[in-house]
Amino acid sequence: MIILGIETSCDDTGAAVVDGLHLRSNVISTQRVHRRFGGIVPELASRSHVRLVMPVIREALDQAGCTVNDVQGIAVTYGPGLAGSLLVGLSVAKGLSLARGIPFVGINHLEGHIWANALAHPDMEPPFVVLIVSGGHTQLVLVRSWGDYRLLGRTRDDAAGEAFDKVGKLLELGYPGGPVIEKTASAGDPGAVTFPRAFLEEGSLDFSFSGVKTAVLNHVRALGVEEARKRQADIAAAFQDAVVDVLVRKTLAAAAGTRVRLVCLAGGVAVNRTLQERMARRLSEQGIRVVFPPEALCADNGGMVARAGAFYLSQGRGSDPDLAPCPSLNFQ
Ligand code: KG4
Ligand code: ZN
Numbered sequence: 001m002i003i004l005g006i007e008t009s010c011d012d013t014g015a016a017v018v019d020g021l022h023l024r025s026n027v028i029s030t031q032r033v034h035r036r037f038g039g040i041v042p043e044l045a046s047r048s049h050v051r052l053v054m055p056v057i058r059e060a061l062d063q064a065g066c067t068v069n070d071v072q073g074i075a076v077t078y079g080p081g082l083a084g085s086l087l088v089g090l091s092v093a094k095g096l097s098l099a100r101g102i103p104f105v106g107i108n109h110l111e112g113h114i115w116a117n118a119l120a121h122p123d124m125e126p127p128f129v130v131l132i133v134s135g136g137h138t139q140l141v142l143v144r145s146w147g148d149y150r151l152l153g154r155t156r157d158d159a160a161g162e163a164f165d166k167v168g169k170l171l172e173l174g175y176p177g178g179p180v181i182e183k184t185a186s187a188g189d190p191g192a193v194t195f196p197r198a199f200l201e202e203g204s205l206d207f208s209f210s211g212v213k214t215a216v217l218n219h220v221r222a223l224g225v226e227e228a229r230k231r232q233a234d235i236a237a238a239f240q241d242a243v244v245d246v247l248v249r250k251t252l253a254a255a256a257g258t259r260v261r262l263v264c265l266a267g268g269v270a271v272n273r274t275l276q277e278r279m280a281r282r283l284s285e286q287g288i289r290v291v292f293p294p295e296a297l298c299a300d301n302g303g304m305v306a307r308a309g310a311f312y313l314s315q316g317r318g319s320d321p322d323l324a325p326c327p328s329l330n331f332q
Pocket of ligand 1 (some may be wrong): 005067161176229267270273298300
């Protein structure tokens with residue numbers, strides 16, 4: 001079944017084509033307009049999606065070697081995300097679905113991130129635990145079977161990626177913070193400072209990253225601007241170490257508590273090499289396999305949405321035409 005996937009939940013306009021389990025194209029246009037504001041401006045995001053969505057879809061179809069006439073179903077993110085941005089993708093999907101007389105299905109963006117792993121590792125089978133770490137979300141989810149998800153823990157304040165972005169800003173490294181902090185940290189000593197790790201109550205699988213961000217802010221203030229600039233690499237390394245430490249330990253606890261033998265990483269922060277390596281090392285000591293998607297499938301993309309859609313549409317589980325954007329959609 002040839003499925004077109006559309007992703008417009010945040011600041012990336014994505015479209016992709018999957019043919020059964022096979023990804024035929026995956027086109028992403030990242031909106032650069034937000035960089036100079038140091039964060040995403042929702043109104044600019046939705047306007048950019050309006051401009052970009054059709055060219056991106058056309059490019060995805062071209063690269064897949066097909067036309068819109070070959071598409072048998074459409075998958076589109078309907079939440080969580082920015083209402084105006086979600087509306088753009090959803091409207092296009094509904095329009096194409098009506099015009100072509102083919103089904104469409106609304107996909108939970110977070111579920112899409114999980115399916116990105118299946119694109120990269122078609123052999124993987126539930127049950128497994130997935131750590132979803134992105135700019136908007138940080139959560140641990142138990143996948144009992146495909147389509148059956150249980151939320152084990154979530155952040156109570158900042159998402160991990162959001163903490164990277166905020167610390168990137170206060171270290172004057174620019175936006176988004178994640179990639180540049182990782183690069184800067186590679187020249188630093190993670191033991192130079194010890195930033196706090198929030199483990200919350202005994203047994204909790206929830207996260208909190210606002211404390212570590214405030215600790216970095218206080219440290220920078222105490223050092224003064226000049227000195228903080230000189231020690232940028234050490235501060236970045238120590239901050240990254242603190243975040244990764246909590247993510248790894250909570251994921252290990254989730255895997256132990258659910259007795260799964262497989263853990264997946266998903267979302268934009270999952271490209272972080274320190275996170276990937278420490279997670280793989282610590283979990284393999286317990287006999288647990290760790291997988292993560294390649295970089296292009298970690299960040300927001302249409303491929304993950306198309307793959308999730310292929311699962312539902314192949315079972316005839318499409319959405320109703322009145323499906324509305326759901327900005328705060330989550331797992332139960
Ligand atoms: O999944 P994603 O592309 O978009 C959301 O759904 O949020 O994730 C973007 C987030 C940003 O916060 C960015 O700073 C973070 O992923 N990120 C990273 C790295 N690359 C991107 N965080 C840590 N290390 C990285 N190398
Ligand atoms: Zn995302």
